[in-house]
Amino acid sequence: MASPGIAVVFYSRTGTTKQLALEVAKALGADGVELTEERGRGGLLGYLRSGFEAARARTTTLRDVHREVLGYDLVVVATPVWVSAVCSPVRTFLRRHGGKFPPLAFLATMGGRGSETAFQQMASEARRSPVATLALTAGDVRAGKQMEKLSAFIREVRNATPLRTASDG
Numbered sequence: 001m002a003s004p005g006i007a008v009v010f011y012s013r014t015g016t017t018k019q020l021a022l023e024v025a026k027a028l029g030a031d032g033v034e035l036t037e038e039r040g041r042g043g044l045l046g047y048l049r050s051g052f053e054a055a056r057a058r059t060t061t062l063r064d065v066h067r068e069v070l071g072y073d074l075v076v077v078a079t080p081v082w083v084s085a086v087c088s089p090v091r092t093f094l095r096r097h098g099g100k101f102p103p104l105a106f107l108a109t110m111g112g113r114g115s116e117t118a119f120q121q122m123a124s125e126a127r128r129s130p131v132a133t134l135a136l137t138a139g140d141v142r143a144g145k146q147m148e149k150l151s152a153f154i155r156e157v158r159n160a161t162p163l164r165t166a167s168d169g
């Protein structure tokens with residue numbers, strides 16, 4: 001069966017991680033896969049619940065388990081940093097498929113800090129170390145800054161993606 005290449009899986013509450021994830025997907029010629037929930041996270045209550053879930057390493061209910069992602073050659077997983085932790089929707093996705101992933105790379109967006117802990121948690125939930133990581137501030141994503149870091153990340157991901165021969169499709 002033909003191998004489908006790279007997937008970029010992301011969750012985004014307010015659009016910043018989505019913007020970065022879709023940019024990276026475009027640059028890699030990858031499929032974008034958005035994690036969605038039935039229950040919204042808008043307003044102050046949504047914000048507080050998000051912080052609480054991330055701080056307590058809680059999971060949530062996703063609309064789809066996205067098992068198809070396990071068939072890709074490499075998966076980039078993108079999260080917003082919540083209280084110096086991975087967000088609960090991304091934690092849910094990684095925990096569900098932990099130990100079954102192809103090579104992984106991690107992306108994070110944040111106000112300013114906490115991505116290192118978030119990346120450690122992601123590797124632990126996935127039971128796999130990433131081949132590349134990149135964290136950008138929301139300000140830099142919106143302003144289109146840090147393009148060098150972004151290019152370096154994209155290069156690392158490309159280099160780490162298993163090569164396919166023409167007959168693989």
Ligand SMILES: Cc1cc2nc3c(=O)[nH]c(=O)nc-3n(C[C@H](O)[C@H](O)[C@H](O)COP(=O)(O)O)c2cc1C
Binds near residue numbers: 047050083
């Ligand atoms: C509940 C919550 C907790 C957050 N905690 C942090 C944090 O610890 N460190 C940080 O730099 N930014 C923190 N942020 C800011 C987000 O990481 C940042 O705005 C991110 O780019 C949002 O991505 P999104 O628009 O894709 O949801 C937090 C945001 C939320 C909603």
